[in-house]
Amino acid sequence: MSFNTFGHLFRFTTWGESHGPALGATIDGCPPGVPLDAAMIQQWLDKRRPGQNRNTTQRNEPDAVEILSGVYEGQTTGTPIQLMIRNTDQRSKDYGDILNTFRPGHADITYHQKYGLRDPRGGGRSSARETAARVAAGGVARAAIGAAAPGVQVTGYMVQMGEKKIDRDRFDWDQIAQNDFWCPDAQAAAEWQDYLTWLRKDDHNSVGAIIEVVARGVPAGIGAPIYAKLDTDLAAAMMSINAVKGVEIGEGMAAAALTGRTNADEIFMGNDGQPVYSSNHAGGILGGISTGQDVVVRFAVKPTSSILSPRQSITMDGQPTEVVTKGRHDPCVGIRAVPVGEAMMACVILDHILLDRGQTGGVRGRIG
């Protein structure tokens, strides 16, 4: 895992700047013989794509993925898969003022301090646009999971926008695809819509969010102690997404407030001869290894830093200035983080399935 590469055996390197000619992902280690075509990847990119509704940036890019290598007659060959997405709608003028000004909350100042120069167009490499490449890589991971462990299902959704949380009693898997927020609670979604419209139009403001991603059907026994734990890799995966400030597994930060008795996931034998648990405070992971329960990760996305309200900052010359961002920006960048979180989960799960069969050969200790 180095600089722009993620993963152990299933590794992807993302490349490209927001307003360069293209961006993409170089995937190494995908198993051979996986059915794959561009449409299988495109469906996930379409889910992330900006410009789809009034709540996300109006930048309208088709984000059409091209497979440049690694696939022959509809199947992966085991060689590197190059996925390229051309940047078509670049309107650089919107970003002209970034050239000499450091936007608060953005990486402009730290890139400048580290590298001595930066590509200022649209945030360059630090733009959320990089996440399109991850979503494309996640599409390949999903295809490969489909071949290696067909029962696995990865689903992400928003559980909180600003201070407004979903009501878990109204949780409905079928609602997730029905609204603009990937929200499993229809009533919350409706309230969020009103709130966000006001926030964007009247308050000239933005807001944070919490995303939850669940992998169902993950076999027990994947994950690798100590520094390649399943939860360690998930934490790294999610924290690497732009604007993410916190990651939780299962009970998460709230585990601090629990006692040993309340936090215990008691174990029983299920009817199918497999262990079952009384609860899932652990989020499906014990000692870094999957239990067979749902793997549950949550992450917090900070509010979009680019807002119409003026904020104080400095120029490259060290002069004070005021920043007001007039470009096209998401009032809640968390919405588009949903498919990104899903993609990262899919990549981590696949990676650990491969690692596990490499190291253990799929050995599984019997119970009962």
Add this chain to the structure above:
Amino acid sequence: MSFNTFGHLFRFTTWGESHGPALGATIDGCPPGVPLDAAMIQQWLDKRRPGQNRNTTQRNEPDAVEILSGVYEGQTTGTPIQLMIRNTDQRSKDYGDILNTFRPGHADITYHQKYGLRDPRGGGRSSARETAARVAAGGVARAAIGAAAPGVQVTGYMVQMGEKKIDRDRFDWDQIAQNDFWCPDAQAAAEWQDYLTWLRKDDHNSVGAIIEVVARGVPAGIGAPIYAKLDTDLAAAMMSINAVKGVEIGEGMAAAALTGRTNADEIFMGNDGQPVYSSNHAGGILGGISTGQDVVVRFAVKPTSSILSPRQSITMDGQPTEVVTKGRHDPCVGIRAVPVGEAMMACVILDHILLDRGQTGGVRGRIG
């Protein structure tokens, strides 16, 4: 970063089981010429060591570290540093029942499912005892930071035990070493003491905690987008610690509830010609790169799973059983996680200082 190794250029591999002959850390990539002896490492191990006070496990081990390689006449040579800690107090009988029983909340069941066998003595590799090796590695990292970036100071402390939080208005750096909890708030420490005594003696229970680790004096410009971000590596570092369920940078999960206006860390020029910020919601990191502000990470430790209260579980044969742990265990394992979190922070900071000078040669863009 693979299985039992952590880090990019400063890499350590921890090894050893709780009740095997020894455990330790193999460190590769430490710079040469760093003054180092066992005492410099021992001081941090002593901080973590069990059996020091009534709130931690009564297992009493000296945890004496030996340097087996990589140091010559009091200086590191640039070759691998092997740190070994002998296990002396093993009392295996305490753990006899683990042999055939899966303890709820422990990795017994997942190790069994993954590997088909496991070292049951004291939890084997999944024991919190592994963290002693990290603390030792962290001692080396601190020594190397002392040579490479002398201004950096890494400090950890507890900010929450169960539902009881510190009062930030009473925060006092000098208090941290004055109580059994590494607590910066003397009044909270006193209350925690009472609570923990009751919990252990009367309630036969345990409780979770939140630890905060701060690195002060970190130069701006370290960290490496996109998948080796400073915050990504910190998230992985902390999540890899036993019993950790959540990791936050700066504002953390609470960032979700903020708006863009409130979350903005506005930028000004300081009197010394360096940028200063109106606040530090970002936790000292923008786009994965340090800003020069304090780097702030928090993590939640779940309550100790081993408690005197009976919990339902199953045996390896799949038979129902009840687990009551009578061994020596911390009622709040979070206390001992403080020096572990500090150690991981030190390792990550050093690693990124080395990575940065490797890639950029220490280039720094001027401001003003």
Add this chain to the structure above:
Amino acid sequence: MSFNTFGHLFRFTTWGESHGPALGATIDGCPPGVPLDAAMIQQWLDKRRPGQNRNTTQRNEPDAVEILSGVYEGQTTGTPIQLMIRNTDQRSKDYGDILNTFRPGHADITYHQKYGLRDPRGGGRSSARETAARVAAGGVARAAIGAAAPGVQVTGYMVQMGEKKIDRDRFDWDQIAQNDFWCPDAQAAAEWQDYLTWLRKDDHNSVGAIIEVVARGVPAGIGAPIYAKLDTDLAAAMMSINAVKGVEIGEGMAAAALTGRTNADEIFMGNDGQPVYSSNHAGGILGGISTGQDVVVRFAVKPTSSILSPRQSITMDGQPTEVVTKGRHDPCVGIRAVPVGEAMMACVILDHILLDRGQTGGVRGRIG
């Protein structure tokens, strides 16, 4: 270093098949601020390009490189550099018979055995065409070396074709670019020309070669024991090139026949206060670390396996067949391996310059 990635800090991943839409290199870890444009890379690709003279394959591809990311206004930004080369001249018909037949000496059979399927067009991923991507990566490495260690010069040349060796007494650096063989001995080059013409036209045969690559001006002290030695990485670098069967450093295999007295490179102080050596049997490397002398590596390229003379083989159905390759092929593939070897040398040298300044900060022990 995993599957399709090479390098520690300066890492490149090559991707693409011989007859797919494109191939390229994803470079991660290039220092920022390096002046770079496509022409600086193109010059090296032009050197490798097929179809330039009668001795290399007649396949005529412009091999025009595009920089898709990582460069802004003529300088590298420190982010991933994507280099893409479109495949334009694909004439797949020439390779139709490969579909069901395993060509002796090619990877057709092993790819089939490993992956269960393969891209047969032009050898797919196992084609020597992959080396174009390395040459492009090498162009970036040379540019970065130019910034970090301007005195370094990397030069490759052929020293043997078939049984015909150059005469070291006639060695002339200026001759290298003067003939079709990158041969430093004009007389040998003339003889090789006659031999190769006969071999191709009359004998329907091919022949092997030995390439030597020298890096001059490499500072003393780069390289990293034990498993990232400078010579270890050079051996891996060269052996990874298609058709290479042997790699030597300095005296190479011939060192076996020497005695300790004859092999000794005695050390003296030079007039500039730097150590000088009586000879360079070591090839500029001691204990995996550069001495400051010329770094010298040699590698043997086997004769092209695709020849007009019939060879026995089998089909995918296990039926016996005879293979005669009528496509466009180099009679001595070693010629085109010269710029590839240079590129790999440049990448390894740069990588170790970066690694060294990362680990040691450029510490250098004084002598005298």
Add this chain to the structure above:
Amino acid sequence: MSFNTFGHLFRFTTWGESHGPALGATIDGCPPGVPLDAAMIQQWLDKRRPGQNRNTTQRNEPDAVEILSGVYEGQTTGTPIQLMIRNTDQRSKDYGDILNTFRPGHADITYHQKYGLRDPRGGGRSSARETAARVAAGGVARAAIGAAAPGVQVTGYMVQMGEKKIDRDRFDWDQIAQNDFWCPDAQAAAEWQDYLTWLRKDDHNSVGAIIEVVARGVPAGIGAPIYAKLDTDLAAAMMSINAVKGVEIGEGMAAAALTGRTNADEIFMGNDGQPVYSSNHAGGILGGISTGQDVVVRFAVKPTSSILSPRQSITMDGQPTEVVTKGRHDPCVGIRAVPVGEAMMACVILDHILLDRGQTGGVRGRIG
């Protein structure tokens, strides 16, 4: 693969200096359930151990290996295996003059130049003693191969000492363990014995050697293009051994002198429905992937640099001096390189078996 670590999934890190308290290997990624005890490793260390006969150094160390972790009740657990060898016979006085003098052909000068300091006792980290740790790691690899691919047999032997080569017509596998040179040709062994005695006693000199290591029974289909080719990893493995100056696969450097017709390994179907080859110029590897033939690697070891004959050198102060090494040294260090080469071959083969089942799941394309 970084600094002191070798391998992809089966990774070992060697540590320790020649005259420090101990040295060893930290092994990560060994599959679980492999029967293992110290005796299984010790047998290979005994083969390498100095002081066994008059041809190797008289330094007499038991080289007794201790397993400190990763094994429970005679089986590997899948967690890191720490192997430690105490240094018992250190006689540092023999090496006193190394302190201020750079021995020609040794890494004294380059370690000094790189690190600014070094452990001079016995060559410190650059001593051939480090290879004991590899042999121990190789013992674990052999045990794991025994479980994963029981048909594989790894055997090393000397084929050349100085200018004296074995006669391939007299090659006898059973001879290898019968003489002090691991020589498959009894007559050559007898001649080498006389030569070496004269060289040591009368000529005060040393001599180089060539070692060949063969892996028989390796399944077709392991290895991973492009930069983790089986031959690439073997080249790195062997070149990383002290004093090695060249590595060859199959025909090796001699492939340069062959033509395509003579070099062709023609393919037929064998009686067991598996491909057979007319010859093995390729050394069992095509395109970086095993063919199922013997995997054949050769490497050249330079003559021991430490000899009784005086050589010119300089001191740390830059003063001219004469070096005569009076310590205990092997006149032909190649002898002890035989078990080291075997160990590295075993590690590479196991690593690729694991990698292959990780990436492909053991997919094998059918033939016939």
